[in-house]
Amino acid sequence: MDRLEELVEQARDSLRAVGCEVFEARRGEEAVKYLLDQLEGEGVVVKSKSNTLKELDLLERLEERGVEVVETDLGDRIIQLSGEEPLHPVGPAVHLTLEEVAAALSREVGRELPPDVEELIRASRLRLRERILEARVALTGANVIAAEEGAIGLVENEGNISLITRLPEKHLAVAGIDKIVPTLEEAVTVMKTCEAFLTVTGAYYSFIRGPSRTADVMGIEQFGMHGAKEVHVILLDGWRREAARKGMKELLYCCNCGACLSVCPVLLETAHAFSSRVGAGPMGVVRTWFVLGPEEAIRGGLFACTGCGACRKICPASIDLPRLIERLRVEACSRGFTLPPHSSLAENILRVGNPFGEKPE
Ligand code: SF4
Numbered sequence: 482m483d484r485l486e487e488l489v490e491q492a493r494d495s496l497r498a499v500g501c502e503v504f505e506a507r508r509g510e511e512a513v514k515y516l517l518d519q520l521e522g523e524g525v526v527v528k529s530k531s532n533t534l535k536e537l538d539l540l541e542r543l544e545e546r547g548v549e550v551v552e553t554d555l556g557d558r559i560i561q562l563s564g565e566e567p568l569h570p571v572g573p574a575v576h577l578t579l580e581e582v583a584a585a586l587s588r589e590v591g592r593e594l595p596p597d598v599e600e601l602i603r604a605s606r607l608r609l610r611e612r613i614l615e616a617r618v619a620l621t622g623a624n625v626i627a628a629e630e631g632a633i634g635l636v637e638n639e640g641n642i643s644l645i646t647r648l649p650e651k652h653l654a655v656a657g658i659d660k661i662v663p664t665l666e667e668a669v670t671v672m673k674t675c676e677a678f679l680t681v682t683g684a685y686y687s688f689i690r691g692p693s694r695t696a697d698v699m700g701i702e703q704f705g706m707h708g709a710k711e712v713h714v715i716l717l718d719g720w721r722r723e724a725a726r727k728g729m730k731e732l733l734y735c736c737n738c739g740a741c742l743s744v745c746p747v748l749l750e751t752a753h754a755f756s757s758r759v760g761a762g763p764m765g766v767v768r769t770w771f772v773l774g775p776e777e778a779i780r781g782g783l784f785a786c787t788g789c790g791a792c793r794k795i796c797p798a799s800i801d802l803p804r805l806i807e808r809l810r811v812e813a814c815s816r817g818f819t820l821p822p823h824s825s826l827a828e829n830i831l832r833v834g835n836p837f838g839e840k841p842e
């Protein structure tokens with residue numbers, strides 16, 4: 482992270498050298514505008530899970546324009562079809578019963594599916610393949626970017642990311658600038674770290690270095706043989722440089738492994754009370770502060786953290802999340818944001834000299 486600016490520059494040049502289009506977005510709105518331009522006129526776009534995409538106000542804007550967004554991760558697709566709230570970022574649909582999942586997927590395939598896991602998976606596999614073939618554009622995040630080689634690294638267990646980054650003609654990958662590491666060697670370390678904490682051990686590591694190409698006809702280089710013809714990488718700053726300036730650089734070490742989510746007692750007990758559109762749990766609440774502001778962070782559980790330290794203990798990057806949350810709470814209070822119960826206690830103290838609002842004898 483001390484070499485962040487140098488690495489951003491190197492990644493941009495290397496990605497361009499291998500044929501990617503690179504767009505650097507200082508703010509989320511710039512990224513959204515670029516993506517909307519790229520998706521102009523499309524009827525359907527296939528998408529994989531991405532924390533960075535959650536920061537952008539993109540999906541609603543696409544829907545307004547009549548572009549159908551098809552989630553290709555099975556859990557996310559079940560949530561999308563059922564209209565339920567995701568319970569947990571890593572297993573968004575694990576709280577739904579087999580019957581509820583069968584009902585959601587039956588609507589998708591247009592016939593009644595039995596509540597049988599194998600049958601549901603088989604039907605979803607076929608239907609999602611049809612949807613992927615229908616789409617001209619795929620939208621993904623990136624687990625890591627190797628600056629020297631200009632390579633986008635992706636880890637997955639289902640295989641949906643491999644399919645959507647190969648079959649549609651255009652691949653749009655959105656990556657925070659914190660995802661950039663010097664070389665492929667560090668990139669593999671980051672990918673192994675992500676995988677170590679997945680609920681299901683990862684099945685695929687992919688590196689993408691530009692569009693698919695061939696020179697098999699007369700030695701003339703052509704793009705888009707089997708894989709994507711165009712690869713666009715959107716390097717997003719958003720809140721990252723600001724966090725570093727504020728002395729919270731360690732936030733940028735997060736590899737989104739999700740381990741903190743699996744141990745946080747507040748998230749496990751309350752789920753929706755400790756999350757926002759931007760993300761869940763400790764990392765989600767801190768990102769919410771930077772992306773949506775203090776009020777949304779408070780609504781998303783800034784004051785819900787108990788400071789138990791379990792997230793810090795398990796984090797492979799040793800990010801001191803409770804300390805960072807505490808810092809943001811101090812800032813929230815000093816800027817006049819308080820929780821409604823606290824405000825009423827404070828009012829009582831000022832009015833009658835005690836927090837309970839009773840008049841002294
Ligand atoms: S310190 Fe806070 S965010 Fe971290 S695990 Fe404990 S309650 Fe959750």
Ligand code: SF4
Binds near residue numbers: 739
């Ligand atoms: S904060 Fe640490 S544990 Fe949580 S997702 Fe990021 S790297 Fe993983």
